Each structure stands twice: as structure tokens, then as C-alpha cells.
Amino acid sequence: MKKGNKPSRPRGGAFKRSHTPPRRFEVTEEGELLPFLLNKLAPQGRNTVKSMLAHGQVSVDDRTEKLYNHPLRPGQIVSVSKERSSAVPQLVGLRILHEDDAVIVVHKDAGLLSIATERETELTAYRQLTAHVRLADPRARIFVLHRLDRETSGVMMFAKSEQVQKKMQDNWKDIVKERTYVALVEGLVKKASGTISSWLKETSTLKMYSSPVPNDGQHAITHYKVLRASRNYSLLGIELETGRKNQIRVHMQDLGHPIAGDKKYGSKTKPFNRLGLHARVLAFEHPTTGKQLRFETDIPKPFLSQFKDEAQ
Structure with a gap:
């Protein structure tokens, strides 16, 4: 081989990226996602497991899940992939505190709009969370329950269906x-x-x-x-x-x-x-x-x- 030339790619695909299938674990008792993962992935450290969650490498029943306290029920399947998900958008100025089938509770930073008019293209909490729920279901929507001013930070929540929105607003x-x-x-x-x-x-x-x-x-x-x-x-x-x-x-x-x-x-x-x-x-x-x-x-x-x- 001449000096400076790149090595030829060996036969048999040695340079191909290997796509290892995700590890799958069945849930046998109620609990929360993070403790479950720490148990199943030992001796992986806490920070490593949290990083996996943050990078979309964990799913529950084939739905990407990033919440540490996501509740688990017997019979569910938790999958852990070695590949980081490129499809999971990073939330900007927003942190999910709790999510289930009915509501999403978030912490909004000061400077982020809660929701904008249709004509505005600015990044908002509403737009980011809409993209988040559509990772699992392209037809999914979220619904406004209350708002925080742009420069006000703190806890706010959205409904995940029109029925939940109506029930909560009517009985706020x-x-x-x-x-x-x-x-x-x-x-x-x-x-x-x-x-x-x-x-x-x-x-x-x-x-x-x-x-x-x-x-x-x-x-x-x-x-x-x-x-x-x-x-x-x-x-x-x-x-x-x-x-x-x-x-x-x-x-x-x-x-x-x-x-x-x-x-x-x-x-x-x-x-x-x-x-x-x-x-x-x-x-x-x-x-x-x-x-x-x-x-x-x-x-x-x-x-x-x-x-x-x-x-x-």
C-alpha cells in the first residue's frame, strides 16, 4: 500500500455500523422507570442511565420515554437501545416534570412564550410540546389549560385531549x-x-x-x-x-x-x-x-x- 492512501474497506462489512437490537425487559410489578432501569442495567451508573433517557434511548411499549418517574405497570415492555435517537427534539427553555395520557406538567423558563398566535413562528412551549407528543402519534395534540407570561418562569400544564381540557377548565x-x-x-x-x-x-x-x-x-x-x-x-x-x-x-x-x-x-x-x-x-x-x-x-x-x- 502506498503511503498516504486510505486503507481499503475489508470484505465482510467490518466498517459498517452495527445496529444492535434493543434490549427488552418485561415489567413484573408496579414502579417507576428510573429505578427499574437502574436494576436491569446494573452495573451501569445513575448518570449513564439518565443520559440514556435524555437521549431517547428508552421506550415503554415502543413509545420513547424520557421521564424518570414514568409509572410502570406489569406486562409492559421496556426497551433500551444503544443508538441515540436523532428524532427526539431537544426542548428549549422547557423541562417536563410529569407526563401521562391526560396531562403534561412542565417547568417553563423566563423568556419562552407559552403560546403564540398562528401567524407567529417563534418557538413556544405549546409548539415544542406538540412536536414532543407527535413523536409517538403524528395526530396527537395538546390543549392549553392556563398560561404564564413570557418573562414569568415556573410550573404550568397542558391537557392532552379536548375532553380533559374542558373538564379541567369547567371545574378549575x-x-x-x-x-x-x-x-x-x-x-x-x-x-x-x-x-x-x-x-x-x-x-x-x-x-x-x-x-x-x-x-x-x-x-x-x-x-x-x-x-x-x-x-x-x-x-x-x-x-x-x-x-x-x-x-x-x-x-x-x-x-x-x-x-x-x-x-x-x-x-x-x-x-x-x-x-x-x-x-x-x-x-x-x-x-x-x-x-x-x-x-x-x-x-x-x-x-x-x-x-x-x-x-x-
Whole structure:
């Protein structure tokens, strides 16, 4: 062979990529996917198994599954492939916390739209999750239950059928047991807790405001309590009794302590490049099983960093 020439490809296909068939395991008792995989794939480490899930190498009954806590039932078949799936899109600004046949619960980052109009082509939570469910069924759809503003982060959920959407929206107050936020607001809130009640209306420029006339608009009720406070900022825990558009933002302005970074509703400061509002807890009764589910996320670190001086 002359120097510099590439070696010829041996006969018998030694240079071909081998497609090893996936390993298949039958589920014999109820449990969750990650512990099941750790048991079956030992001595593979936890991080390796998590990586397999993240790269679409695991399926349950031939449906790609990435959730660690996906419930398993006896008789199901869990398949593990050596090949990473190129068809599984990576979610941007979005993390799935729970998924089943009825709902998807996600954590949305600040900066990502929940849903856009048909004319807009921007990446949204809705579009990404639609692509996600269509990996298993090209006809699958998701349905909006509630929204978070673009610059608000935290827990939100979508329905996976029109029937579930209707049931949950028609019985929202009974089904949703807890929906709490944390808000970083400007100034020192002196009253430890309180309730704001008003009637919200919308201007022609799509800005919400509290009407001075009783019963004029949509009734909105917001409860708050102070979690931390300093001269410049207060961290509030907020519970919604109603879920109106921009409700918390308007009510914090009404309180005289607008949300940090919320120039639209009166904020004068911007301590970080986002809105100081985070949907921290969502608890609800599952629409088909009746089981109580609760999802709690951490308070964003930039919110807490505004109080470091006070803690020293």
C-alpha cells in the first residue's frame, strides 16, 4: 500500500455500523422507570442511565420515554437501545416534570412564550410540546389549560385531549388545589400579609388595570405574604384565588410595590434581565385518576440574591 492512501474497506462489512437490537425487559410489578432501569442495567451508573433517557434511548411499549418517574405497570415492555435517537427534539427553555395520557406538567423558563398566535413562528412551549407528543402519534395534540407570561418562569400544564381540557377548565376551582407564586417586588412591604381585590379591565393597548368602579370588569383576588424584606425589595409568596390576565402584576402595582423589572406596570428597577415573578407550586386533582399531584420548584436564585446583604 502506498503511503498516504486510505486503507481499503475489508470484505465482510467490518466498517459498517452495527445496529444492535434493543434490549427488552418485561415489567413484573408496579414502579417507576428510573429505578427499574437502574436494576436491569446494573452495573451501569445513575448518570449513564439518565443520559440514556435524555437521549431517547428508552421506550415503554415502543413509545420513547424520557421521564424518570414514568409509572410502570406489569406486562409492559421496556426497551433500551444503544443508538441515540436523532428524532427526539431537544426542548428549549422547557423541562417536563410529569407526563401521562391526560396531562403534561412542565417547568417553563423566563423568556419562552407559552403560546403564540398562528401567524407567529417563534418557538413556544405549546409548539415544542406538540412536536414532543407527535413523536409517538403524528395526530396527537395538546390543549392549553392556563398560561404564564413570557418573562414569568415556573410550573404550568397542558391537557392532552379536548375532553380533559374542558373538564379541567369547567371545574378549575375544584380541581386546582394550590397555585402559588413568588414575586420580587420593589420596596419594603410593611404589612406581613394581605389580600387585594379588584375588577380588572383591558385598555385598547392590551394593558390590564383595576377599574375604580365596583363590578366593572373581571373580579380578581390575590393573597400575599412577605417571605423576606429589605429596604429595596420584598419577596412575596402569592396565592391566586382567581386567574386573570396579568392579575399579579396589576395587583402589585395597586399595592404600591410593582414587580421588579416590570416596567409595563410601574417598576423603576431591573435587578436582572427578566420579570421578578415565578410560578412556584401547582397542585391539582388528576382529571382521570383523581389522584392528588403536587409540583414545587425552587425560588430562582436571582430573586434570593437581592437579600444576601441582609443575611450577613
